[in-house]
Amino acid sequence: xxxxxxxxxxxxxxxxxxxxxxxxxxxxxxxxxxxxxxxxxxxxxxxxxxxxxxxxxxxxxxxxxxxxxxxxxxxxxxxxxxxxxxxxxxxxxxxxxxxxxxxxxxxxxxxxxxxxxxxxxxxxxxxxxxxxxxxxxxxxxxxxxxxxxxxxxxxxxxxxxxxxxxxxxxxxxxxxxxxxxxxxxxxxxxxxxxxxxxxxxxxxxxxxxxxxxxxxxxxxxxxxxxxxxxxxxxxxxxxxxxxxxxxxxxxxxxxxxxxxxxxxxxxxxxxxxxxxxxxxxxxxxxxxxxxxxxxxxxxxxxxx
Amino acid sequence: xxxxxxxxxxxxxxxxxxxxxxxxxxxxxxxxxxxxxxxxxxxxxxxxxxxxxxxxxxxxxxxxxxxxxxxxxxxxxxxxxxxxxxxxxxxxxxxxxxxxxxxxxxxxxxxxxxxxxxxxxxxxxxxxxxxxxxxxxxxxxxxxxxxxxxxxxxxxxxxxxxxxxxxxxxxxxxxxxxxxxxxxxxxxxxxxxxxxxxxxxxxxxxxxxxxxxxxxxxxxxxxxxxxxxxxxxxxxxxxxxxxxxxxxxxxxxxxxxxxxxxxxxxxxxxxxxxxxxxxxxxxxxxxxxxxxxxxxxxxxxxxxxxxxxxxxxxxxxxxxxxxxxxxxxxxxxxxxxxxxxxxxxxxxxxxxxxxxxxxxxxxxxxxxxxxxxxxxxxxxxxxxxxxxxxxxxxxxxxxxxxxxxxxxxxx
Numbered sequence: 001x002x003x004x005x006x007x008x009x010x011x012x013x014x015x016x017x018x019x020x021x022x023x024x025x026x027x028x029x030x031x032x033x034x035x036x037x038x039x040x041x042x043x044x045x046x047x048x049x050x051x052x053x054x055x056x057x058x059x060x061x062x063x064x065x066x067x068x069x070x071x072x073x074x075x076x077x078x079x080x081x082x083x084x085x086x087x088x089x090x091x092x093x094x095x096x097x098x099x100x101x102x103x104x105x106x107x108x109x110x111x112x113x114x115x116x117x118x119x120x121x122x123x124x125x126x127x128x129x130x131x132x133x134x135x136x137x138x139x140x141x142x143x144x145x146x147x148x149x150x151x152x153x154x155x156x157x158x159x160x161x162x163x164x165x166x167x168x169x170x171x172x173x174x175x176x177x178x179x180x181x182x183x184x185x186x187x188x189x190x191x192x193x194x195x196x197x198x199x200x201x202x203x204x205x206x207x208x209x210x211x212x213x214x215x216x217x218x219x220x221x222x223x224x225x226x227x228x229x230x231x232x233x234x235x236x237x238x239x240x241x242x243x244x245x246x247x248x249x250x251x252x253x254x255x256x257x258x259x260x261x262x263x264x265x266x267x268x269x270x271x272x273x274x275x276x277x278x279x280x281x282x283x284x285x286x287x288x289x290x291x292x293x294x295x296x297x298x299x300x301x302x303x304x
Numbered sequence: 305x306x307x308x309x310x311x312x313x314x315x316x317x318x319x320x321x322x323x324x325x326x327x328x329x330x331x332x333x334x335x336x337x338x339x340x341x342x343x344x345x346x347x348x349x350x351x352x353x354x355x356x357x358x359x360x361x362x363x364x365x366x367x368x369x370x371x372x373x374x375x376x377x378x379x380x381x382x383x384x385x386x387x388x389x390x391x392x393x394x395x396x397x398x399x400x401x402x403x404x405x406x407x408x409x410x411x412x413x414x415x416x417x418x419x420x421x422x423x424x425x426x427x428x429x430x431x432x433x434x435x436x437x438x439x440x441x442x443x444x445x446x447x448x449x450x451x452x453x454x455x456x457x458x459x460x461x462x463x464x465x466x467x468x469x470x471x472x473x474x475x476x477x478x479x480x481x482x483x484x485x486x487x488x489x490x491x492x493x494x495x496x497x498x499x500x501x502x503x504x505x506x507x508x509x510x511x512x513x514x515x516x517x518x519x520x521x522x523x524x525x526x527x528x529x530x531x532x533x534x535x536x537x538x539x540x541x542x543x544x545x546x547x548x549x550x551x552x553x554x555x556x557x558x559x560x561x562x563x564x565x566x567x568x569x570x571x572x573x574x575x576x577x578x579x580x581x582x583x584x585x586x587x588x589x590x591x592x593x594x595x596x597x598x599x600x601x602x603x604x605x606x607x608x609x610x611x612x613x614x615x616x617x618x619x620x621x622x623x624x625x626x627x628x629x630x631x632x633x634x635x636x637x638x639x640x641x642x643x644x645x646x647x648x649x650x651x652x653x654x655x656x657x658x659x660x661x662x663x664x665x666x667x668x669x670x671x672x673x674x675x676x677x678x679x680x681x682x683x684x685x686x687x688x689x690x691x692x693x694x695x696x697x698x699x700x701x702x703x704x705x706x707x708x709x710x711x712x713x714x715x
Binding site: 069157248267270 | 373377381398399401402404486487488489542543544545546547551554674679680682683687688690691694705712
């Protein structure tokens with residue numbers, strides 16, 4: 001049985017309390033770096049968001065002016081709306097990942113090879129995925145255009161259409177994300193208890209019923225992780241947007257992360273205060289999910 | 305023993321003294337164009353400068369343009385070279401304001417640049433002082449397929465009516481009149497600038513980019529009305545917003561499109577796309593409002609001295625050197641652009657010669673929308689132009705949005 005060694009008041013001597021200190025030695029490096037590179041920058045960017053600063057001259061205190069401006073900024077709302085579209089559409093990766101995992105979870109000759117094929121998109125860089133898909137969508141030489149033409153239809157320029165562009169990018173983003181969820185489910189499936197399956201089968205359960213009542217409950221940890229990584233992935237979507245459209249046409253595929261980069265660090269704007277204000281808003285949206293995630297984790301640990 | 309130590313010390317000291325005296329002074333120059341032409345021109349100039357100044361040890365760094373744009377804010381503060389290339393107008397303004405560029409008015413005074421470089425002087429000046437020295441500029445205008453024009457019996461249009469007639473004829477023959485790729489936005493700004501310069505003239509361009517005129521001003525609306533005539537008639541390439549300017553060269557090269565509103569740097573791309581010199585030609589953007597003096601777009605490239613430079617004395621020597629007539633002649637011959645020094649000679653090339661004539665007779669030279677306007681305004685403005693080209697009926701909404709941003713940016 002495990003037992004946590006606690007500081008013993010009766011033992012005044014350091015050497016006698018060594019075991020109580022030991023965990024902190026190991027935690028210390030991680031804590032220090034976490035403070036410097038994660039916690040401190042969070043407070044710093046909230047702090048900068050109260051300033052007007054171009055990164056070169058003197059920063060000027062403007063109070064809440066950046067936030068007032070933000071809530072009157074059309075581009076901000078477009079980005080926010082797109083972030084929510086991302087959030088909802090991206091979650092499709094979870095059921096699709098499950099579907100592929102169930103499909104691949106069988107013993108056939110060469111199954112490892114097939115699995116690795118499905119996993120492949122997750123291994124290649126997001127930038128490459130973005131490039132491949134922008135060629136795929138290209139109205140002049142893209143695969144999609146050829147498909148349309150073969151049906152005698154006029155090809156659509158997905159990435160130039162303000163209504164389709166976000167969906168087009170999300171579709172590209174789903175490709176690696178489904179692979180990610182699939183892997184999570186595959187590892188989950190290998191832990192599904194054979195005894196329970198056996199017992200359920202004796203009771204006459206099969207097909208969807210078996211999946212819903214017997215398999216899925218056992219996959220709960222995998223589902224939980226998939227949802228969390230997908231939600232966070234959707235909120236911080238940046239690479240795809242940067243590679244495929246740079247937020248265009250005219251800002252209609254922007255998301256908060258890219259809009260922040262655009263205002264704070266791109267060629268046409270060095271408004272670090274305004275960018276930080278966007279980052280702060282994005283951070284608080286994420287905090288909802290991260291908070292929920294931590295709360296669940298904490299609860300689970302206590303139950304165990 | 306004591307003597308021996310003393311001897312060693314003295315000899316050591318003398319070695320240090322001698323070697324430091326024979327050390328040439330380092331001059332670090334940072335440049336930002338890796339394309340074959342500009343790279344060669346830069347290297348040739350460095351070699352010439354080195355030869356003329358054997359006492360200076362020139363260390364030349366050449367890098368990618370986009371990387372340079374991203375890095376300059378850091379290196380101006382942290383590790384400044386003695387000279388760096390950069391752009392005039394509003395692009396240099398933040399660095400001048402932050403005190404990161406050195407005032408080089410004395411170089412202008414000492415070398416008679418006020419007269420020789422007069423064409424570009426206004427955009428090199430802030431607060432009546434000069435902050436850099438330009439080495440090259442180039443014209444914008446309409447590049448067209450001469451062979452297609454000849455085949456259809458078309459001539460270089462001079463007026464707006466003629467221009468629309470040419471567009472119409474081309475379209476009738478199944479050819480896209482004007483190719484353009486607006487994925488990176490600035491190409492649309494070129495078209496806007498020209499229609500605006502021809503409709504309202506140089507002063508309105510400057511007042512607009514300086515934030516003195518609103519975008520909903522009737523004069524600017526007039527500009528968009530003319531532009532809408534082209535957009536609504538379908539004279540521009542379809543799907544332009546998913547293409548870069550290089551992508552848009554493809555339909556031009558294979559004869560699907562016949563005109564391109566562009567800068568002279570594009571000539572290289574036409575040739576690389578397989579067009580012969582005889583197939584392409586150039587005309588200045590046609591007149592719109594009669595009586596408006598003709599102003600042109602002529603973006604310049606320049607060299608600057610960072611305030612944190614270590615060797616400013618030799619840096620100034622380099623600035624004086626790059627603006628010298630013979631150096632500018634040579635440099636611009638190599639890169640196919642125009643020298644700024646009025647005493648320099650232009651290359652014997654039909655595009656350069658036409659560009660030289662066009663710019664020399666111009667009533668004013670604009671830098672370009674995204675160099676004349678403040679960066680943040682330029683970004684929003686160019687997105688607005690792109691949106692207008694795709695959804696012309698949203699014009700009022702777009703202009704109101706630009707007004708709002710303008711009010712914010714030019715407080």
